[in-house]
Amino acid sequence: MGTTLEIRHTLRNEVHEIKLGRKRYVLGSSAESEHGEAIRLKSAFVRKNHAFLDYSARGWNLTAKFADVRSKDDRNEELEIDTEYRFRANARFTIGDFELALIETPDAGELDAEASQGQMPRLDILIDETKLRVSDETERLAGRGELDQDDPDYAVKIMPIIDRHLADAIQAVEKGDLRLCAKEALRRDLIMRILGHTGTLERARGHSVKDINRDDMARLHVEFQSKLGLSSTSRSHRDNLRKLNDKFSTVFAAKANTLDFNLLKKLVEETVRQSVRAIMTSIGPLEPLREIDAISEIMVVAHDEIFVEIEGRLMLTGLRFVDEAESMRVAAKIARDSDTSVDRTNPYRDGRLADGSRVNMVIPPIALKGAAVTIRKFGKSALTLEQLVVKESLSPAMASFLKACVVSKKNIVVAGGTGSGKTTMVNWLGSLIPISERVITIEDTAELRLYLEHVVSLQAVAKTPDNAGHTIRDLVKNALRMRPDRIVIGECRGGEAFDMLQAMNTGHEGSMTTLHANNPIETMSRIENLVLAAGEGLPVDAIRYQIAGALDFVVQLKQYADGNRKIAEIAEVGGIDPISKRVEINPIFQTHYNANRPGDGTAFTFAGRTPVAIAEIVEAGFDPGLLMGGVSAMTHSDAGARHV
Secondary structure, three states: OEEEEEEEEOOOOEEEEEEEOOOOEEEEOOOOOOOOEEEEOOOOOOOOOOEEEEEEOOEEEEEEOOOOEEEOOOOOOEOOEOOEEEEOOOOEEEEOOEEEEEEEEOOHHHHOHHHHOOOOOHHHHHHHHHHHHHHHHHHHHHHOOOOOOOOOOHHHHOHHHHHHHHHHHHHOOOHHHHHHHHHHHHHHHHHHHHHOOOOHHHHOOOOOOOHHHHHHHHHHHHHHHHHHOOOOOOOOHHHHHHHHHHHHHHHHHHHHHHOOHHHHHHHHHHHHHHHHHHHHHOOOOHHHHHOOOOEEEEEEEEOOEEEEEEOOEEEEOOOOOOOHHHHHHHHHHHHHHOOOOOOOOOOEEEEEOOOOOEEEEEOOOOOOOOOEEEEEOOOOOOOOHHHHHHOOOOOHHHHHHHHHHHHOOOOEEEEEOOOOOHHHHHHHHHOOOOOOOOEEEEEOOOOOOOOOOOEEEEEOEOOEOOEOOEOHHHHHHHHOOOOOOEEEEOOOOOOHHHHHHHHHOOOOOOOEEEEEOOOHHHHHHHHHHHHHHOOOOOOHHHHHHHHHHHOOEEEEEEEOOOOOEEEEEEEEEEEEOOOOOOEEEEEEEEEEOOOOOHHHOEEEEEOOOOOOOHHHHHHOOOOHHHHHOOOEEEOOOOOOOOOO
């Protein structure tokens, strides 16, 4: 055990801590003293050498040399001058407008025993015990017909059951174990706040948590964030999580004896209450992550390894399931709610959450570390042009050009790697389609959200023992009989590429699709290979003429090393090169960005080649003068620049 002197200025709300050694300290207004090591208390109410703090074998002794030194016990009495007072651990006293506390600090190892021994955190044991008791009672009630899991009010009806069993479980926990629970609950609460969640007590409902508890918890968070050295700047989530998970045990150990135990007990109760509710009604510890708007993907690698993606950057959260069995139950529940099943005979499945988020589940024996769950979240609303420009995903000139391409019914392929933003881009392009047109969307897993008046959405169905299944290619063929003005295919990955080209070449202009490819030239090769895979027996030359006649533009997307997503290039699909016999690609706009030097901004340039279809694009509203603007660097500090 060591001792720390906590110094708090009562008016400025500043807190400082000094680790004390076994010697004399002089508390006063001066930074130096001939009587011992000086601890400066800068205030008009504090004198030089105002009080002495001495260590002895029996503890710490305080001697006042001037007036206005008070103990902070029940009597709150002023100490007599030149009289030695013995102070026990964690005692508090005031000098002028400073409040000081002598704090015993246990070693970090005392609170880390369970982690070092690889044990399940005591908090998770408490959650699991409470959940088992609640499950037993809800099953009995369901068996008697008094409770139905499909009841819309099921989550509300089980809360009194959770509260009753939680109270019994908390009462049975020994104080030392409750401190371990409090430590883990606070760590998880800090993690959630770093990621953008409002916090456990902020979400609490009912009379047990009051506004003063929330205010106290907010102050505690600020204090821990300061001690942990967490940054408040944007895009700092990953560094903050690393610092928290590396240093939290040490900081908590230093603060353990000064923390408000009743406040932490409320935090434990609310953490268990919300965790059990999430396990019983939704997706367990993934549920609060699903609620955070900034998170775009949630990835479970193992029951104790949960990653998220924020602004294109992956980060390990430090959150976990209670155990591997719990992560398997969540995967099974998602599959069941998606009208399918995931088990050892069907170890990988796609599914959906109630909010439309796409889920992929892989379980043993294929997944070696337990259930691997990947959730691709959908934004609550489509990104606007202004948001895309602010994010430096494209320039205003690019946006104007693409809008005119959509209005003039040019066929567009949006290409890019995984996670480059293809669906987001198609959603934005789709929002530019004139409202009077009939649009049919075709997807393997529904992700598109076109906020238009007349949209028919079709989704492929996987083959099962009871169902022959319906492929994207089947749906494209059927869509041609549905009188579409435009067809939007979520992603071409097979023989449907042939049917898409046929549709584009037979009067369905203005259609769109996405494709996995790293550049426009590779995009042409990919489409060529997909058409060959359709097995229609067309020679390569004929396929290339089909591509050149059907497609107008490629919008190439890229996710850079720092997570930023941008349009890397807009290229026109030309004719057939007479020498190479391949489809020509003519760059229109190009993007220059160095992920290692993001402060340099993004340069968007006109490649110098005017598109063949410029007359139609201009007629649709594009200003051709924007092509001649040269290079434009777009940076956060360059708000007044003209962007090409």
